Amino acid sequence: MTDQETIRRLDAAEALLDRAEALALSYFRNLDTLTVEWKTSPQDTVSRADREVEELLRDGLGAAFPGDGFLGEELGLSAGDGDWLWVIDPIDGTANFLHGLSEWCISVGLMHRGRVVAGLIAIPCRSERFRADPGQGATLNGQPIRVSGETLQTGITGLGANLDVAPEILGGLVTRLLGEKGMFQRSGSAAVAMAHVACGRLVAYHEYVVRLWDTCAGIALIEAAGGRVHSVHPAADPAMPGPLTAAAPGAAEALIRLAGAGRDAPAPT
Numbered sequence: 311m312t313d314q315e316t317i318r319r320l321d322a323a324e325a326l327l328d329r330a331e332a333l334a335l336s337y338f339r340n341l342d343t344l345t346v347e348w349k350t351s352p353q354d355t356v357s358r359a360d361r362e363v364e365e366l367l368r369d370g371l372g373a374a375f376p377g378d379g380f381l382g383e384e385l386g387l388s389a390g391d392g393d394w395l396w397v398i399d400p401i402d403g404t405a406n407f408l409h410g411l412s413e414w415c416i417s418v419g420l421m422h423r424g425r426v427v428a429g430l431i432a433i434p435c436r437s438e439r440f441r442a443d444p445g446q447g448a449t450l451n452g453q454p455i456r457v458s459g460e461t462l463q464t465g466i467t468g469l470g471a472n473l474d475v476a477p478e479i480l481g482g483l484v485t486r487l488l489g490e491k492g493m494f495q496r497s498g499s500a501a502v503a504m505a506h507v508a509c510g511r512l513v514a515y516h517e518y519v520v521r522l523w524d525t526c527a528g529i530a531l532i533e534a535a536g537g538r539v540h541s542v543h544p545a546a547d548p549a550m551p552g553p554l555t556a557a558a559p560g561a562a563e564a565l566i567r568l569a570g571a572g573r574d575a576p577a578p579t
């Protein structure tokens with residue numbers, strides 16, 4: 311794999327993102343035209359906006375790179391015939407999107423032979439485009455970004471929350487974090503939160519049960535911006551959910567310790 315092959319793919323994805331953002335925003339500004347569909351619960355929703363954005367990205371990238379594989383939240387896995395895998399969340403923060411809240415994004419990650427190598431996150435309501443190229447660091451609207459120099463005690467930690475996790479697990483982490491004089495926020499989009507970590511707005515992010523399409527691009531961004539990622543997504547089955555901790559160096563060990571203390575508790579039935 312050459313960096314040029316990765317950058318050529320990222321450039322193509324970046325051009326498609328302009329169209330994908332316009333499509334998503336057209337629905338976001340006309341939410342009454344969408345039918346909200348439940349997945350596992352009323353807190354886990356989707357609409358045709360998610361599917362159409364993913365179709366646009368997959369069709370464009372598939373035409374440009376015919377052998378590449380895809381793993382997308384709405385259209386699933388197509389393995390492709392080579393080493394490249396696009397990992398796409400067409401609208402991350404769908405519940406926010408459907409409630410008219412601005413914390414949502416389009417997340418496009420790229421893996422090569424099972425390793426995260428690059429990523430793009432677009433946050434349309436903030437006119438922000440994050441990009442991580444191999445060996446070239448991470449940028450926000452073309453400007454270099456770095457993770458925070460803060461600690462859990464001086465920064466804000468993002469926590470992912472969903473009904474896949476027993477309430478007492480997340481509640482225990484909140485209790486431990488506050489007990490160590492930290493503070494948290496829940497954005498509803500792992501990818502948006504991870505973009506905030508990559509540019510230093512959040513000091514760290516943890517979620518107990520999250521999918522690779524939520525995190526792939528964010529992993530590339532945070533690692534390229536000098537952060538640390540502790541994620542157990544099995545490369546053998548990238549669609550399997552798992553825990554993720556991503557942080558600035560000054561917060562990583564402390565958050566892994568606090569989160570790990572509750573990780574063995576039973577998940578909800």
Ligand code: LIP
Pocket residue numbers: 383399401402403404405470471472473498499500501517520524
């Ligand atoms: C969301 C994630 C979030 C998680 C939500 C949901 P979606 O992704 O970004 O971190 O807590 O349950 O999975 O479904 O909006 O693409």
